[in-house]
Amino acid sequence: MSRIEDCFTKLKAEGRKALIPYVTAGDPEPAISVPLMHAMVAAGADIIELGVPFSDPMADGPVIQRAAERALEHGTRLRDVLAMVAEFRQQDTSTPVVLMGYLNPVEVMGYETFARAAAEAGVDGVLSVDLPPEEAHDLLVALRGHGVNPIFLLAPTTDDARIERICAVASGYVYYVALKGVTGAGGLDVQSVADKLVQIRRHTDLPVGVGFGIKDADSAAAVANVADAVVVGSALVKKIEQNAGQSDKITREITDVLARMRAAMDA
């Protein structure tokens, strides 16, 4: 069983939902990333989504775009992100880490090289935002060959046929994008999310995470009522932006947000 499967099995037994924070690796500078990952776990994170910075983040709103720009200014490359995961694994061998990013850095490294390096570093899942299953065959083969879970997005526009197709190749969990828009957008409608999750669960037994539009403890708790996992990104990355240069403050503010979400979700 993979770390991701272990994680969801354990949470299910405890009657809890997964809290999944997203931060961009290397934002605002590389030295903060590994300590921040540990701090987030201590604050109640179950899985960490680590963003791989890309020059052209087409699916991201301004907050995560600027995070990628800050990380790239410090030269954070895909191989540096893998090194951060390897360093994280020296102390934490149980918390799953999912890399989230765009295809091109992986394409340039080569699928097989990337999959092997990711597995060796201790990466558990890979979510490539701009890679639908139609184009994913070769990367899927490489990831599966090294025991890495391919994570896919589902969207409000995804119809039954596509849910079926995506869930057939996904493993670990699937990630439902709660609204039409980019990361950091507003307008979360929990009832429409609940309705869509019913539709999704007709096609799969995989855990379903929900992200986009979750900003605080209340929205996290509301989504946790219907989903298996709550993903929070821009609300955390904003704290990094507001406090760039003050590592302690960044860590404190992010862990505060997560601890409040954790408490509300478990209440």
Added chain:
Amino acid sequence: MTVQIKQAEGSLPDDNGHFGPYGGRFVAETLMVPLRELQEAYDKYLSDDDFLNELDADLRQFVGRPSPLYLAERWTQQLDGAQIWLKREDLNHTGAHKVNNTVGQALLAKRMGKTRIIAETGAGQHGVATATVAARLGLKCVVDMGAVDIARQAINVYRMKLLGAEVVSVESGSKTLKDALNEAMRDWVTNIDDTFYIIGTVAGPHPYPAMVRDFQAIIGREARAQILDQAGRLPDALVACVGGGSNAIGLFYPFLEDRDVAIYGVEAAGDGLDTGRHAAPLCAGRPGVLHGNRTYLMEDDNGQIIETHSISAGLDYPGVGPEHAWLKDEGRAQYVAITDDEALDAFHNLTRVEGIMPALESSHALAYASKLAPTMDREQIIIVNLSGRGDKDIHTVAALEGIKV
């Protein structure tokens, strides 16, 4: 008369939008169903006589087609080689080939019941062409444009505003065309229900590369018929500039099966290919995935897209249409590059010798033709796509000569 749009049965791309290993549909999940709906609508209207008749009428009466095929006699004499014929896309309404595509996509948007049009633009030509058709059809129009391009293309920005479009200044990344495209994609994903995204070049996710090509292929269909009529034979070579590559594929596509016709796509060498300051992914880049398709890109060893340079804003783009990537690998077309200085020389030469002021984009094609012609016989024929007029560039040219206009 009904225009025929598709070429031969079985031609590329395949059903998933692949030209060999290139093209495809690399987008976030939210866009996959809307792209399929666009594909279905496009397939349907391609064989719909009402749609095709309306398109044909618009191209004649609104755009001013057919555009002339003009023998540049004095320039040909000066170069002392092959005859140079110019396909005069500069004479279209709005001054460039871009409007061929925006007219087609806007009619499609109307048929699909969309009320809001968005577009990205670099030099502003596609933005102007989009704002123009949106004004005519009474559709709301938003154009994304990099802040750097807004500063260097002030006239086109004002033209778009006069036409009623909202111009959004894109401040992310390098603040140029590639970032405008990112921003338009973000707008589209947010406003999927009422919005139609008119992409201006033969790049992006399937079906855009095929659809934009099909709308631009009227350039080559006309040119082929005109040269047979006016010269009594097919040309020996075609030359067109390539940024994203829509004017080039428009000229090339109807000649692809004419195996004796040599095809040259001209990229922007900027300060020179060896300086790294250029916009020539086919000549000096390598394959990768950006903006929804796999194609040749300007990228670093870590897969980050690098900033490009060209004197011509319309060529200042790090990718290229996937069909060009395929034609390069197949050897059916050759891709070459022309520097800023060479393009400027061609700009001045054509203006002084023929009384035609070309766009700086088109000047790259002209510069290559002026190298090619002297190596060929006087009986031979080169068709150059004069894709746009140079009025928009006079400030750039004047500034280089230290003149304030």
